[in-house]
Amino acid sequence: MEVFMISDIVVDLQYGDCGKGKVTHHLCRTGEYTHVIRYNGGCNAGHTIFHKGKKFITHHIPAGVFFGVRSIIGPGCVVNVEQFFKEIQELEDGGINTKGLVFIAKNAHIITQEHINEEARETKIGTTKRGNGPAYRDKFARTGVRAENVPELRSYLIDIYEELHERYANPVILFEGAQGFGLDIDWGSYPYVTSSNCISAAALMNGVPPQAVRNIYGVAKSYETYVGTKAFQPPGEVFNKIQKEGQEYGATTGRVRQVNWMNLNFLEKAVNINGATHVVFNKMDVLENVGQFAVNENGALKRFDDALHMEDYIRRRLDTNHFVKSVVFSRSPHEI
Numbered sequence: 001m002e003v004f005m006i007s008d009i010v011v012d013l014q015y016g017d018c019g020k021g022k023v024t025h026h027l028c029r030t031g032e033y034t035h036v037i038r039y040n041g042g043c044n045a046g047h048t049i050f051h052k053g054k055k056f057i058t059h060h061i062p063a064g065v066f067f068g069v070r071s072i073i074g075p076g077c078v079v080n081v082e083q084f085f086k087e088i089q090e091l092e093d094g095g096i097n098t099k100g101l102v103f104i105a106k107n108a109h110i111i112t113q114e115h116i117n118e119e120a121r122e123t124k125i126g127t128t129k130r131g132n133g134p135a136y137r138d139k140f141a142r143t144g145v146r147a148e149n150v151p152e153l154r155s156y157l158i159d160i161y162e163e164l165h166e167r168y169a170n171p172v173i174l175f176e177g178a179q180g181f182g183l184d185i186d187w188g189s190y191p192y193v194t195s196s197n198c199i200s201a202a203a204l205m206n207g208v209p210p211q212a213v214r215n216i217y218g219v220a221k222s223y224e225t226y227v228g229t230k231a232f233q234p235p236g237e238v239f240n241k242i243q244k245e246g247q248e249y250g251a252t253t254g255r256v257r258q259v260n261w262m263n264l265n266f267l268e269k270a271v272n273i274n275g276a277t278h279v280v281f282n283k284m285d286v287l288e289n290v291g292q293f294a295v296n297e298n299g300a301l302k303r304f305d306d307a308l309h310m311e312d313y314i315r316r317r318l319d320t321n322h323f324v325k326s327v328v329f330s331r332s333p334h335e336i
Contacts, residue, residue, distance in 0.1 A: 005164065005212040007173045008033075011200045012180030013220040013270035017227070017250065017257060019282040019330075020219050021047025024063040024176045026336045027217070033174045035164070036064025036071050039203040040196040041178030042078040042111055042135065044128040046250065050334045054094055060084050062176045065091065065101050072158060074206035075105040076196065077178075078135040079147060080116075103158040105206070106148035111135040127228075128250075136195040160207040173212075175203035181270040182226070192230040200274040218276030220267060221246075222284045222310075222329065225257035233258035238292050246286040264297040264317060271321055278326045279318060284311070285331035 008027070012018045024047070028036065038045075043059040050056075051066045060079060062071040073079060084104070091098050115131030115138070127133060138144035147153050164171050177198055182188050184198040196202070200216050223242055226232040227250045233239050239259040242248070248257035271279065284307055287293050293304040295314070304310040311329050318324045330336050 004170045005173070005208060006171075006214050007175060007203070007208050007212040008215040008217065009039075009175040009177065009200045009203045009213065010217045010219060011177045011203075011274050011276070012198065013218040013267060013274065013276065013279070014180050014224050015182040015226045016045075016178075016180040016198075017225055017248075018180060018219045018221050019048075019280070019333075020177060021049045021058065021063055022282070022333070023217055023219050023280055023336065024174060025049045025051065025066060027174055028064050028067045028069055031067070032172055033064060033069055034168055034171045036062040036069050036174045036176055037074045037160075037203075037206055038062045038072070038077055039074045039175045039177055039206045040076045040198055041194065042130060042132045043080045043083040044130045044132045044194065045178035047176075047178075048333075051096070056091065056094060056096075058091075059087060061087050061091065061098075061102055064174065064176075065098055066096055068097070068101060070163075071102050072160065072163070073102075073104045073108055074175075075107040075160060076202055076205050077105075078109045078111050078132055078139070078196075079104060079153075080111040080130065081150060081153065084153075102156060103163075104147045104153055104156045105160045106146065106157040107160075108147045109135055109139045110145040110147060110150060112145060133195040164207050173208060175200075175206065177203070181274065182266070187273060189230065192228055200276075215277045216275050216323075218271055218274055218279045220270075220279065220281050221262070222281050222287050223262050224260045226260075227255050227257050233260055238290065241290045242286060245289050246283055260296070261301065262295045264295045264302075264314070268317065268321070271318065271324065275323050277323055279324060279328070280336060281311075281314070281327070281329045283331075284329045288331070 064071040111131040115134035118134045179194045179198045183194040293310040
């Protein structure tokens with residue numbers, strides 16, 4: 001069967017926690033997509049979504065389920081079976097229908113209790129202790145367990161090639177990434193990274209060709225946050241104020257996120273490597289409420305009088321990038 005496929009990708013340009021779930025949820029409102037696919041990570045991710053006045057935090061399940069879109073945990077992910085079923089129940093209890101909408105690629109790998117126990121002993125890097133690292137290690141060592149070998153998952157399993165290339169003549173796919181560019185196993189600050197590839201290219205490992213990619217939505221904050229043991233937050237009361245105003249706590253672990261000003265050079269690197277065609281900056285309202293505006297650039301701090309001057313400066317910098325078509329600054333946890 002001849003397939004005309006279109007794919008969009010949502011990717012984090014910083015260190016995770018930037019609002020990918022919100023952007024994915026917003027894009028799904030268009031009704032355009034036939035599928036939403038999580039393309040990397042596991043239950044170490046935590047995507048906060050506000051839907052019809054209710055707050056949800058998803059760790060495995062893509063945001064398409066909120067709009068009745070077929071939602072797939074892709075082969076690039078690792079799955080905690082207990083957490084998966086817990087999340088299904090939480091969504092159902094919140095009034096979200098998951099029946100016939102949520103699937104797991106049969107070649108996705110499983111996080112076992114042994115993986116969780118092993119990672120619980122880790123103290124140096126500051127992981128979420130969800131077992132992702134050992135699960136990915138076993139995947140590449142070819143000693144892991146695939147979803148197709150777990151009997152209780154049988155009714156959720158899907159052959160992602162058949163789904164995208166044979167079942168649907170013209171699939172329109174939205175890929176939802178996890179973690180962020182600064183945590184990518186190859187591009188992040190190693191060893192303070194996650195165990196998967198977080199960049200947009202990783203989406204292509206979930207069953208689509210490069211030619212199918214249309215838009216890449218890069219998501220960032222108007223400042224930076226990081227959860228982990230690496231020293232990240234500089235001295236200064238302003239960062240504590242931003243942390244408090246932005247309610248900067250990890251959606252998965254509840255740990256306090258360290259705060260810093262946006263590194264504009266790092267952001268441009270992330271935009272270039274991910275090929276972002278659209279960039280969304282969340283939480284500009286936080287800086288407005290704190291009353292300070294700055295970015296780090298070329299090793300120096302550049303301050304601005306107000307949000308509009310900061311936005312204009314960032315827009316002009318990104319205007320020189322031939323990938324970027326639009327830049328949006330969001331001031332709401334619910335809307336773009």
